[in-house]
Amino acid sequence: MSEVAAKRFSPSAYAADLQSSIQSTTSSGERQDGLMGLRAYTEEVRHMLATPRGWSEEERRLYAEKLNRAVIGFPQERAEMLAVISDWIIKKRLQHLSFGSLPYATLAEALFAEVIGMNVLELVLRNREGLEEVQVVGTRIFEVRDGRATASPYRFQELSHVERIQQNLVLFNNDRINPRKRWAEVLLLDGSRVTLTGFGFTAQPTLTIRLYTVKRFNLETLCKPEYGTMDDRVRELLMIIVRSRFNMVVIGATNTGKTHLIKALISAMPNEERIITIESRYELMLARDFPDKNVVEYEADEDDPVHGPRQAFKLALRQSPQRICHAEIRDEDANIYVRACTRGHEGSITSVHANGLEDVPDTITDMCMLDGRGMNPVTMIRRITEHVTHIGFEMRMINGVRKLTRVGEFEWLDGAIRIRDLVRFDESSGNWIFEETFSAKSLKKISRNDPEGFRSLESGSVSVLGEASDK
Numbered sequence: 001m002s003e004v005a006a007k008r009f010s011p012s013a014y015a016a017d018l019q020s021s022i023q024s025t026t027s028s029g030e031r032q033d034g035l036m037g038l039r040a041y042t043e044e045v046r047h048m049l050a051t052p053r054g055w056s057e058e059e060r061r062l063y064a065e066k067l068n069r070a071v072i073g074f075p076q077e078r079a080e081m082l083a084v085i086s087d088w089i090i091k092k093r094l095q096h097l098s099f100g101s102l103p104y105a106t107l108a109e110a111l112f113a114e115v116i117g118m119n120v121l122e123l124v125l126r127n128r129e130g131l132e133e134v135q136v137v138g139t140r141i142f143e144v145r146d147g148r149a150t151a152s153p154y155r156f157q158e159l160s161h162v163e164r165i166q167q168n169l170v171l172f173n174n175d176r177i178n179p180r181k182r183w184a185e186v187l188l189l190d191g192s193r194v195t196l197t198g199f200g201f202t203a204q205p206t207l208t209i210r211l212y213t214v215k216r217f218n219l220e221t222l223c224k225p226e227y228g229t230m231d232d233r234v235r236e237l238l239m240i241i242v243r244s245r246f247n248m249v250v251i252g253a254t255n256t257g258k259t260h261l262i263k264a265l266i267s268a269m270p271n272e273e274r275i276i277t278i279e280s281r282y283e284l285m286l287a288r289d290f291p292d293k294n295v296v297e298y299e300a301d302e303d304d305p306v307h308g309p310r311q312a313f314k315l316a317l318r319q320s321p322q323r324i325c326h327a328e329i330r331d332e333d334a335n336i337y338v339r340a341c342t343r344g345h346e347g348s349i350t351s352v353h354a355n356g357l358e359d360v361p362d363t364i365t366d367m368c369m370l371d372g373r374g375m376n377p378v379t380m381i382r383r384i385t386e387h388v389t390h391i392g393f394e395m396r397m398i399n400g401v402r403k404l405t406r407v408g409e410f411e412w413l414d415g416a417i418r419i420r421d422l423v424r425f426d427e428s429s430g431n432w433i434f435e436e437t438f439s440a441k442s443l444k445k446i447s448r449n450d451p452e453g454f455r456s457l458e459s460g461s462v463s464v465l466g467e468a469s470d471k
Contacts, residue, residue: 041094041107042114046168048088049081049115068186070116071168072194072209073125082112115168119161120154121209132211132255136162138204147255147397162205166196187281217263217289222404229257230404234423234432236462237407240453241391242268244446245323245347249388251354252395257402258351259283259327261395265349266290266325273347276321278312284327296321302332309333313340326350334367338380341388357392357408357419361385378415385412390442392419398427409442 049067054060070077086108089095097107118125124134124143133144139159141152156162170177170184177184182201186194193210219238222229230238241248242265250258263284269275271292277284278298286295296319298312305311313336316324324345326337329352341348354363361384368380394406407423420436438446438457447454456462 039114042111045085045088045111046115049084067116068169068194071118071165072192073118073122078112078116081116082108085111085115114164118165120156121165123154124152128211134207134209134211136205136207138162138206144255146400147257147402148400159205162207163198166198166205166207169194169196185281187283193281193283217260218267219264222261222264228401228403229261231432233434233462234404234407236456237423237434238265239268240446240450240457240462241407242347243450243453244442245449246390246442246445247341247346247388248349248391248393249360250349250351250393250395251357251360252351253397256395256397258395260402261393261404262325262327262349262351263289266293269293269323269347273322274320275323275325276316276319277325277327278309278316278333279327280309280330284325286325300333302330310336313337316340317343321345322347324348328352329364329367331367331370334364334370338364338368338384338388342383357394357406357410358417360389360392361410361417364388381417382412385410385417391422398425404432409436409439411439 052060053063066077066080070081089107089111094107120141121134121136124141125131130145131143132147133149135142135144135149136156139156139162141155142149143152166177166184169186175184175186177196177198179200182198184196186196192212195206195208195210197206199205219230219235221227223232223235248265250261252258263286266275266284266286267290271290272294274294274296275286276296276298277286278300280300280302282297282299284297286293287297296316298316300309300312301307302309309330309332313333317340321340322345324337324340325348326333327350329337329350337348337350352360352363354360361381364384365377365380368384369375369377389410392406392408392410393404394408396403396405398405403425404423405425406421408419408421411418411420420439422434422436422438424433424435425431426433443454443457446457453462
C-alpha cells in the first residue's frame with residue numbers, strides 16, 4: 001500500500017517535471033538551431049571570401065595572399081578579414097541575429113572562427129618567438145623552435161578541426177584536397193610554406209607550417225654570437241671560395257640551415273653577375289631579399305613536362321647565366337645540372353641529400369644513371385668529383401645551434417674520391433680547425449680568379465694554404 005502511495009500522482013510534481021523538460025528541450029533546440037544556422041551562413045561567407053577580388057591578376061593574387069596570412073595567424077590580415085565579414089553581415093542585415101547559447105559575442109566572431117580561425121593553432125602561433133615550424137599529425141601538435149621539435153601543450157580535440165583548416169587553406173588558393181588529390185602546398189609571399197596531406201595519402205591528416213623567420217642573409221650575420229654558424233676565419237675562407245668561382249654543394253639534415261647558408265653565399269656574389277635559380281617551389285626568394293642582384297628565378301613543376309626542370313634548364317642556359325643555383329638536385333635534373341657545371345657556369349651552387357661529403361659524387365651519379373643512357377659510372381663519378389663538386393659544405397645541428405661543421409675540397413686520386421678537410425668544427429673545443437691545405441689545382445684557380453684572396457693565403461692571414469711544392 002505504501003508503494004502505491006509512493007507512486008501516487010502529484011499535480012505539482014508533474015507540473016515541475018514538465019516545466020523542466022520544456023526548458024531543457026528549448027535550450028537544446030535553440031543550440032541545435034543555432035548550429036544549423038551558423039553552418040548555413042558559414043558556407044555563404046566561405047564562398048564570399050573565396051571569390052577572387054580585384055581588377056587585375058596581381059590584385060587578385062594579393063587578396064588570396066591576404067586570406068592565407070589571415071588563416072595562419074597574421075594579426076593585420078585577420079583584422080581586415082574580420083572587417084570584411086562584418087561588412088557582409090551588415091549588408092545582409094544579420095547583425096542582430098541570435099544563435100542561442102553558442103559561445104560567440106557576435107555573429108562576425110562566430111563566422112570568423114569557423115572560416116578563418118585556426119582553432120588551437122592560434123594559441124601556438126601567438127608565441128612567435130623562435131618559432132620556425134608548426135607540425136600537426138592527426139590531433140597532435142609539435143613546435144619547432146631553434147631547430148628542435150617538442151610536443152606542444154595544445155592539441156586538437158577532433159580530426160575534423162584539422163580537416164576544416166585544410167579546406168580553408170586550399171580553398172583560398174584555388175586548390176583542393178579530396179579523394180582524387182590528397183595533398184596540397186601553399187606558399188606565402190614572405191616565404192612561409194604550408195604543406196597539407198589528407199586521409200589515404202598519409203595515415204592521418206597532416207599540416208606543416210614552415211614560417212619565414214630570417215630577415216638578413218649574409219656571411220657576417222652567421223658569424224654573430226646569436227647564430228654561431230661559423231667564425232670570421234671561416235667566413236674569410238668562404239669569401240675566397242665564392243670569388244674564385246668554385247662549384248659548391250651543401251649537405252645536411254632538415255632544419256640544419258642549408259638554405260640559409262646558400263643564401264648567405266649568394267649574398268657574397270657580385271650583384272651584376274647573372275644568377276639563375278631553379279626550384280620546385282619558390283623558397284630562396286632571391287629577388288625579394290636581394291633586389292639589386294641580376295637574378296632570374298624558375299619554379300619548375302615536376303608533373304608538367306612543358307614547365308618541368310628539364311625545360312627550365314634549357315631556357316636558363318640560353319639566358320647567359322654566370323652562376324646557376326639549383327636549390328636541390330633531384331633525380332631527373334641531375335644530368336642537366338652536371339652538364340651546366342661543365343660548360344662554363346663555374347661558381348654554381350646546389351644542395352643534395354647525402355650522409356657525408358664522400359657520398360656526394362656517388363649520390364649524384366646514381367641520379368644521373370637513372371635516365372638509362374648507359375653511361376660509365378666510374379667516368380661519371382670522376383667527372384662530377386672534378387667539375388661539379390669542387391667544394392662541399394656540411395651543416396649540422398649541435399647543441400641546438402646550426403653549425404658549418406665541415407668544408408672540404410673534392411679530389412679524384414688513384415681512381416677514388418678523396419676529401420681534403422679544409423675546415424672541421426671540433427665539438428670538444430667549440431672551435432673551427434683548419435686541417436688540410438688547398439690542392440695545387442685549386443690554388444692556381446684562386447690565384448687566377450681572386451689574386452687578393454691568394455695573397456691573403458700566402459701571407460697567412462687565412463689559415464688554409466697549399467704547400468710551396470704544390471704551386
